[in-house]
Amino acid sequence: MTDTILQTAPGKTSDTAEIVLSVQNLSTEFHSKKGIVRAVDGMSFDLRKREILAIVGESGSGKSVTSLSIMGLLPHPAGRIADGRVLFEGRDLGQLSDRDMRKIRGTGLAMIFQEPLTSLNPVLPIGRQMTEGIMQHLGLGLAEARERAIEMMRSVSIPAPEARLKDFPHQYSGGMLQRIMIAIAMSCDPRILIADEPTTALDVTIQAQILDLMRTLRDRTGASIVLITHDMGVVAELADRVIVMYCGRKVEEGLVEKVFHRPRHPYTLGLLGSLPILGQAGAVGDTELTEIPGVVPSLDALPPGCRFSERCGFATDRCRAEDPPFEEAAPGHFTACWHSDQLERAAR
Amino acid sequence: MTPMPILELDGLVKRFPIKSRLFGPKQWLTAVNGVSLEIRAGETLGLVGESGCGKSTVGKAIMKLHDPSDGRILIKGKDIAPLTRAGMKPVWRKVQTIFQDPFASLNPRMTAGAIVGEPLTIHGLAKGAEKVRIVSDTFRKVGLRPDQMDRFAHEFSGGQRQRLSIARALVVGPDLIIADEPVSALDVSIQASVINLLIRLQKEMGLAMLFISHDMSVVEHVSHRVAVMYLGRLVESGPRDQIFRNPQHPYTRALLSAVPVADPSRRGRERIVLKGDVPSPIDPPSGCPFRTRCPIAEDVCASAMPGVTALSHGHGFACHVRAREVVA
Numbered sequence: 134m135t136d137t138i139l140q141t142a143p144g145k146t147s148d149t150a151e152i153v154l155s156v157q158n159l160s161t162e163f164h165s166k167k168g169i170v171r172a173v174d175g176m177s178f179d180l181r182k183r184e185i186l187a188i189v190g191e192s193g194s195g196k197s198v199t200s201l202s203i204m205g206l207l208p209h210p211a212g213r214i215a216d217g218r219v220l221f222e223g224r225d226l227g228q229l230s231d232r233d234m235r236k237i238r239g240t241g242l243a244m245i246f247q248e249p250l251t252s253l254n255p256v257l258p259i260g261r262q263m264t265e266g267i268m269q270h271l272g273l274g275l276a277e278a279r280e281r282a283i284e285m286m287r288s289v290s291i292p293a294p295e296a297r298l299k300d301f302p303h304q305y306s307g308g309m310l311q312r313i314m315i316a317i318a319m320s321c322d323p324r325i326l327i328a329d330e331p332t333t334a335l336d337v338t339i340q341a342q343i344l345d346l347m348r349t350l351r352d353r354t355g356a357s358i359v360l361i362t363h364d365m366g367v368v369a370e371l372a373d374r375v376i377v378m379y380c381g382r383k384v385e386e387g388l389v390e391k392v393f394h395r396p397r398h399p400y401t402l403g404l405l406g407s408l409p410i411l412g413q414a415g416a417v418g419d420t421e422l423t424e425i426p427g428v429v430p431s432l433d434a435l436p437p438g439c440r441f442s443e444r445c446g447f448a449t450d451r452c453r454a455e456d457p458p459f460e461e462a463a464p465g466h467f468t469a470c471w472h473s474d475q476l477e478r479a480a481r
Numbered sequence: 482m483t484p485m486p487i488l489e490l491d492g493l494v495k496r497f498p499i500k501s502r503l504f505g506p507k508q509w510l511t512a513v514n515g516v517s518l519e520i521r522a523g524e525t526l527g528l529v530g531e532s533g534c535g536k537s538t539v540g541k542a543i544m545k546l547h548d549p550s551d552g553r554i555l556i557k558g559k560d561i562a563p564l565t566r567a568g569m570k571p572v573w574r575k576v577q578t579i580f581q582d583p584f585a586s587l588n589p590r591m592t593a594g595a596i597v598g599e600p601l602t603i604h605g606l607a608k609g610a611e612k613v614r615i616v617s618d619t620f621r622k623v624g625l626r627p628d629q630m631d632r633f634a635h636e637f638s639g640g641q642r643q644r645l646s647i648a649r650a651l652v653v654g655p656d657l658i659i660a661d662e663p664v665s666a667l668d669v670s671i672q673a674s675v676i677n678l679l680i681r682l683q684k685e686m687g688l689a690m691l692f693i694s695h696d697m698s699v700v701e702h703v704s705h706r707v708a709v710m711y712l713g714r715l716v717e718s719g720p721r722d723q724i725f726r727n728p729q730h731p732y733t734r735a736l737l738s739a740v741p742v743a744d745p746s747r748r749g750r751e752r753i754v755l756k757g758d759v760p761s762p763i764d765p766p767s768g769c770p771f772r773t774r775c776p777i778a779e780d781v782c783a784s785a786m787p788g789v790t791a792l793s794h795g796h797g798f799a800c801h802v803r804a805r806e807v808v809a
Contacts, residue, residue, distance in 0.1 A: 191668040290756065306758045307532075336531035336695065338755045341739035345754055363669065366698075366741030370748060389745045407673035409702035411740050412725065417525065417705055418680050422673035428638045429668070 153357050154180040154203070154242075154325055159217035161195075161202045164210075170432040171215070172198040174381040180325065180357050185347075187360045187372035187389070189404075193429050195381040196361045200327050203359075204244050205234050222324070239270035243323035247330035249310035253302045260298030263317055270321040285316040289346055308339035315343065319350055326350070329361040344371050365408055369393055377401045380430065380440040383459055387466035397468040397476055399445045400425070439471070447472045485558050486519035487657050487689035488543065488576075493517070494551035495538050499763065510763045512538040514713035515552070520657065520706075525683060525690040527704030527721070529697060529736070533759060534710040536693045540659045543691070544578055545569055557656070574604045577650035581662035583642035587634040594620075594630030597648045604653055615652060623648045624678060640671035644678065651682065658683070661693045676703060697740045701725050706795075709733050712762055712770035719796030729790075729798040729807065732771045769801065777802045 161173040173195040180186050190196045201207050203219050205226060219226045221241060226234065238244075246252045253262055263282035267273055273281065279298070286294035289312040302310060311331065318326055328347065332340040348371060351358055360372055368375050368389065375392050377385040377400065385398040396402045406423030414420075427444040430436060436443050442452040451471055459469040470476075495513040513535040520526045530536045541547045543554055545561065553560045561572050577600075580586040587596055598616045601607045607615055617627035623644040634642060643663060650658055660679065664672040680703055683690050694700050700707060701721060708718035709732065717730040728734045735753040755774045760766055766773050772782040781801050789797045790804040798804075 191670060292757070308758050336759075337697070337739045337741075338531065338735060339758070340741070341752065341754050342756075344741070364741065365669070365743040369743045369745045370741040393743065393745050404669055405743060407670050408743050409676070409698045410744060411698045411701060411737070411742050414701045414721075414725075417703060417721075418684050421677045421680075422702070424674040424677060425670035428640070428671070 151181045152179045153182050153222055154359070155220040156199070156203065157218050157220065159199065159202055159219065160215045161198050161207065161212060162215040163198075163212045165433075167433045172212075172381055172432060173202060175217070176378075176381075176383060177217075178376055178383070178386070180359060182324075182357055183351060183355050184374065185351060185358045185360060185372045187362060187368040187375040188378060189362055189365060189368050189375055190378035191363055191429060193380070193432070194378040196363075196378050197329055198381075199378075200244065200329050200359065200361050204238065204242060204327060206244075236270070239266055239321045240323060242325050242327065243318035243321070245311075245314050245318050245326065245328040245331045247333050249307065249314045249334075250302060252314060253310065255302055258299050258301055259305070259313060263298075263313070263320060266317060267320050281320060282316075285320045286313070288319075289313070289316045290342070291316070308335055308342070311335055311339070311343060312346070315346060315350075319354070319356075322354055323356060325357045325359065327359045327361070330363070331360070332367060333362070333364070340367075347371065365393075365404060377404070380435060381432065382440065383467075383469065384441065385466075385468045386459075387463075391463070391466050395463075395466075397462045397466060397473040398441075398470045399447050399472075399476065400441050402476055403444075439469070447475055484521060486521050486555070487557060488691065489519040489555040489558075490539070490543070490552065491517050491555065492552035493539065493542060493549055493554065495535070495542050495547055496550045508763060511713050511765070512762060513542065516710070516713075516715055517552075518708050518715065518718060520689040520691060522656065522689050523684070523687045524706065525680075525692050525704045527700035527707040528691060528693045528710065529695065529700050529707060530710035531695060531736075531759060533712075533762065535713040535762075536710050537661055539710075540578070540661045540691060540693050543657075543659060544573070544576060570604070574600075574606075574653050575655055576657045576659065577653065577655040579643070579646050579650050579658060579660045579663045582666050583639060583646050584666070586646060587642060589634055591633070592630060593625075593632050593634065593637065593645055596634065596645060597630075597652055600649060600653045606653060616648075619648045619652045622651065622682065624674075638671070639667050640675055643667060643671075643675050647675075647678065647682070651686070655688070657689045657691070659691045659693070662695070663692075664699065665694070665696065672699075679703065697737060698742075709736065712759060712765055714770055715799070716771060717796075717798040719792070720794050723792075723794060723796040727796075729792070729796075729803050730771075730800050731775050731777050731803065733798070735776075769799075 156176060156178050159173055159176040160171055162169050162171050176199055188196045202214055264278040267278040267281050283294045291297060291309060332343050350356060372389050375389050376383050379400050385392060385401045403423055403425040425444055438454045439452045439457050442448040457469045457471045459467055462468050462473045493513055493516045496509045496511050499508050499510050516539055528536045542549045549562050554562045556572055594616055597619055598612050601612050620627045625644050664675050692703050704721050707721050707724040709716050711732050717733045728737055735755050738752045757774050760773055768784050769782040769787050772778040779802055787799045787801045789799050790807060791797045
């Protein structure tokens, strides 16, 4: 197995040394009844150590497919990576054997899914499911693994963990199971945690607990987190940097403060305007929420030019003909829009 | 004089029997435990709470999809709790529901026009050309085109399907709409247009609306008054601005502070993160249902259920500790 260039490349600055995950020009395709559709199209991003990067988008934007592609968990044989590569600490994950990839999952990359009930085995006690990965990845014996599992359960505030190891998933509440999923994902001290809608199925008070927990884990272990979500509120609460996806592509990327306070893509602007913000409501019916007209186009019937042009209030003939490049509009703030400079007036 | 409320709940209770061990005592799950509220014409009441708090059961009890175990349900002053199915038919014309999932709540084998027109036939309100006219008017009202009447539900997007549900509810000219999480299944960009539509129609038609939701930001945007539920009970209710700007109950405060706000500059605000999970409604805590997670609970909270402390403007809450602080 060849380790890739990055690791051995000369002249690397300390800046690039901090990058723990680099997704380069990733394209992922699915076979469907209508032929091949490209769910992710030329996606690139770098994740730095200790960074929380959010990838936000609506259904069909490709955000979850991006995370499955990174983890090597695409449904087989329907989905495949058509182009690009994923470098984890400089190693090309696509070049690794299944065995090496298994080693990386756990201690290197760990993932939390949206539905804890469907990700856990219903007929195995929680303790077995926790110790299994710990023994496998950390090479511990059963007694030590059990200690580690209890310690992890305590760190995610499961009461009386010793007694609950023998319980089955259905004996836990939804919030507890999601905390268990996080405990399992974090139990081998992964350098990167990929969390796909980790709080979507949960109540808001439990969601606040989980967000706190993820923040604490980053602060304590120095792990990096990729947070996949549709919820702009969750992004604003937790992430350092955000990527907005639309129809399989990045449309905007930058620091959270910049993107929220000065969005440079009409889609981001529309998403933010469509949300009622707590504490800012006027009299009922006085202010309308911004509507984004139309619907997300189907991936097999994308419009020519900019993929958002059909729904965009700023669109001109150029937008309907030419695909805008993804460019730096301000230092560290990128967007793919021909008219990003015009958004200034519209920004709140 | 204030007009009679369209809907009045007086001590509504709904208990479900649950399977228990052979020869064991019969167990009950109390989903709704003594809820009283009222809604007037032209008013939206937001009913909020987390999953399992009983908010949807309240909605279903009003529709009599569940028979209430105790309490009264008054529609324009008439108690519908004892009514039979036949007796309910005229009530169902006046009370209509919009459900969460527009994919599951529309018949896939009927055309959009037939779905929206069906209530007119059921209630014997219109037929023939008259029915077509009313249905196409209603289509326009909810932002659909009358030429879409021949299509089937699956040909519509999620947002359009929810418009169909709204059209079906409005076509019979109801007084009260029960909207149970009407936008929760929709993508953010679609949510906004459905929320705008509901507010506009509610205002234009002077409807009373019970807006059931877990989303505090949406509830603040649509509601005139708000009621907060926890474990089957109302813990606080009142005018929207009182609930959102001057919350009294520790649960309301925690709920509000836990809402993720899409504004990074508010990230540093003080937050109350509750510990633990909601207790089981099969075996609720003694006294105040919130005391097991409450940051300010005292001994008295375990022994007695707090009564309602009334403030001005119909703002009330149920908390021993806060009641003392407010009075002092």
